[in-house]
Amino acid sequence: MSLPAPRPDLNPPEGDLAAVLRRRAHETPEKQVYGFLRDGVNEADGLSYAQLDTSARAIAAALQERFKPGSRMLMLYPPGLEFAAAFFGCLYAGMIAVPAYPPRKNQLDGRLIGIVKDCGPAAILTVAEVAAGVEAMVNQLAPGAMAVIATDAVGPDGADAWREVPLPPEAIAFLQYTSGSTAAPKGVMVSHGNIMHNERAILESMEHDSDLVGVAWLPVFHDMGLLGNLLQPVYAGGATYLIPPLAFLKRPLAWIEAISRYRGTTCGGPNFAFDLCAQAAAAADGGLDLDLSCWQVAYVGAEPVRAGTLQRFAKAFERYGFRKEAFFPCYGLAEVTLIATGGPRPRQPEIVRVDGGALTENRIQTRRLPGAGSRQLVGCGRAATDLEVLVVEPESAAVCADSQIGEIWVGGESVARGYFNDQAGSRETFGARLDTGRGPFMRTGDLGFLRGGELFITGRLKDLIVIRGRNYYPNDVELSVEEAHEGIAANGTAAFAVDDGEQEKLVVVAEVSRSFFHRLRSEADGELAGQILSAVRDQVALDHELQLHDLVMVKPGGIPRTSSGKIRRGESRELYLAGGLEILGAG
Template sequence: MSQPSTLVDILLERASQETAAPVIYLPDGESDEVRLTYGEIDRHARALAAQLQTMTQPGDRAMLLFAPGHEAILGFFGALYAGLYPVPVLPPRPGQSPDDLLSFAADSKPSVLLTSAAIAPMIQGMLAATGSQTPVVAADAPEASGDDWTRPDVSRDDIATLLYTSGSTRRPRGTRLTHRVIIDRLRPLKEMMERISGHESPIVSWAPLSHAMGLFANVLQPLYCDRTAVILSPVAFMEKPTRWLHAITRYEGGITTAPNFALQMCVDRSTPEDREGLDLSTWKAIALGSEAIRLDTLDAFAEMYEPYGFDRRAYQMAYGMSEGFGVGTFYIEQAPDAPVHLATAFDRDELLDGRAVAVSPEAPGAQMIVRCGIVPPNEDRTVTVFDPETHLPLPEGRVGEMWIRGASVADGYWENPEATAETFGGVRADTGEGGYLRSGDLGFYHEGQLYVAGRLKDMIIVRGKNLYSVDVEALAENSHPALVQGASAAFSIEENGEEQLVTIVETEEAEPDVESIASAVRQAVGEAINLPVLSVVVVEAGSLPRTRSGKIQRYKAREQFLAAR
């Protein structure tokens, strides 16, 4: 395949190839299949684009509001074929507030809303209630002929999609991703995949198509690499997580992506009967990212599924974000016969003081941190650790903010120059060199490997002590057997003139012993970091606010806590 300039070029190329790998969507996560060839996607996109071109102008935004299903793929490429900028967003569930959707729409100002025929009446009714006049088009039932399509004048520097950040620590912003940025990210990942799993292993994923991880893993990477894409409905995965693993078995999947909580769900919500018949021996790489990766989760998953052919060497850390669009995907070299090394122990108190001091895992105060690994060879990017206050680079062993440069970094936020300058305008104080993406993530290098310590804005300062939210949450979740792993929020509030620590934890028990749980959380946190917890709130599993990809939204949890006081 010659080097394409745009995603439209890639799809047209694949559509012309009779042997191109298919897209397989599994609505129920099991036996129900929807198979699409790229020729079919191309023909459908032409017809939809022909309709859209009668009602929009090139450069207009098309908001994509799809329930889980293959229709989102048709809508995405139909918008691109019309010269529009797709804005993928999950529609609100029945009874859910449309506030997030309305804020996305107010920011992106779409000229049309694309959805499926099945939920179009619901979307139209919701818009009517808000007084919106934006037209709604059913992407799976275009009312035009592909013969009437006019190929738009799209260049590699035009916007290919607006992705709204998940809002786990701040209000959503629309990240501008051009065709050039996306393709510059797809290219090196193709090389990495071929190195790890060969040329033909299917990519099997369940991540929502409205999220960067889902759009990238489910649609764009398989398209670019000409690999079979097997896509599960995220609803089917959430109902029964082992459906994902059975899909890997059935289609002999070699590559997938997932956040930490997906592995934890496969451990917590799996029975021997659920695991019967699994064969994970073809699974060569799982790119883990989107949230903090916990060693206890990796160990628990591996111990449960190694009897079914899973190999710990499949773990690959994918540090990235919408702004970087997978810019930080790292490669962990694992020698075939050597023990798999996924994490290193560091002194917790030293970390909180900004220094990474390796210690024995058995040492008092030792904290295990999963390593990201190394930048894959020949990557046109750098990840440098800076002091967030002085804007000077830090040496190995010092904790600071990770700043990223490279061709796969987005060029800013949609119509938000202030936020663009703040996030994408990092400048070295010593040389004046600019163009850095300020990730907002804290990290450090140790023996040439990158480690992520937490979010800069998730740093809690209580009584002069710096704490990472993820560390407090891990302590809380492991303090009592009734608590759900990966389902808590830790933050601080001002009480009587000083910052105090609050934790919210989830339980699946119908009648939990709240007093016992609160006592266990306070004891675990107090013993580890020598600080009291002002309030421990125990809530039903699934109650904490989450992003579209399943990450806990700490700022919303904090707002809800304060509003309820």
């Protein structure tokens, strides 16, 4: 099946992203590129292209005065627009930006310690408000080893001192630390060429132009938040409004209201964000003042996309002008900069219903009607511009046939340069070759299949649960658990296998919903907990013909997550085995 050609009126810019911003500042100096909605709705701050360019040049000049090009700059910023100016300042100066999650209350955590030890930053960039606390924190780790620079204290007068530096495509622009183990985060080396190639892929897949208006809440140090929400508007010549992640989590409808108010055209996030909004809209029972007819691209990615979520969201918001054709399920990861597949658009999501029993045997058998044991899989689009996406048998490295499950491999100029300070890991992940010798390809570790060019994700290779020789995907089991009883929170379960010395057994850790939390804590006889446990066991047995060894219920927020909200199954398993979970009920 041939793919549709990119729209002829799309005009991807050339050069590097620093040069793109310089041109935007010259051509549309007064146009606002970023707005900051501190409370999630009302604009508290803004930056024009000219202001962003001036701030970036001033910060770059300050960095050039003290550090040589290629020095690594650890970026620890609270929500706001200061991060954007500092990130472009790093690009302008030829430094390597290292975005990271700002620690709570300036307390060192294992992940941040791992990043500092791995990349050895020359300086830490932050804002004046928290600079003293950040300095005290890092001095615990390496006294005096890193300068702490408050970039918001750098005045615009220094912009003229900036010296332009060459930014070849192969030079590293930033390190994107993955959201894996807290003990050993991996720094993906993203080059200037990677950025430009992937930004073009995003622009052409989503058909962006200078009319792009984003409304985004994802952290800007997250790959989707950075590449999709912060950099794509500059690449396309558009604008975006940024919402603090906490403002969204406290009140998800603030995001939807901001899309309506600021006429957002491209807005999205992980599956759980759409679930939270659908739940909030259902509770409002139609009493919302919204106009979502502006919403052209509702991208959904970063975690498994669930058909039920899309259906609930569309039902909740179609009365306000939302169209199913706006949904844009996509697939990507930091190792390919961001996007790997998505589109074409506009169209409704491609959903296939498959037999769950066949899926455990690594076979795809479609079913026409719903029923026990059936699964709905959502297509994540087709390969983005100039990227090759293959499904490969992981042992033989042979390309799989259409509708055959295998590991997803990606090739093309968006594939990053490897992992910083990890040659062995880089060779293993980024140096894969097919049985024919063709390559290199990046091994994603994700499982899926291609069907007529459309990519479907079935699970994660390392998370696969194998019991009695059959394969079970954690996300399928987790969905069954969440649908079994209203006392289980949506997007709050972790399924994994444990070995009891004789065989692998299924364990699920599940957060209870907030409405049931206090009821469970206050009941004396455990009757409600027993009802939930029974419902979950029955549902898992019905859907998967699988016996649940242990269900552990924990409080809301009791399961470890990444900074973008994804469940950490491996860490959940470790906590379970170590007895480190605060258990409300189990059985």
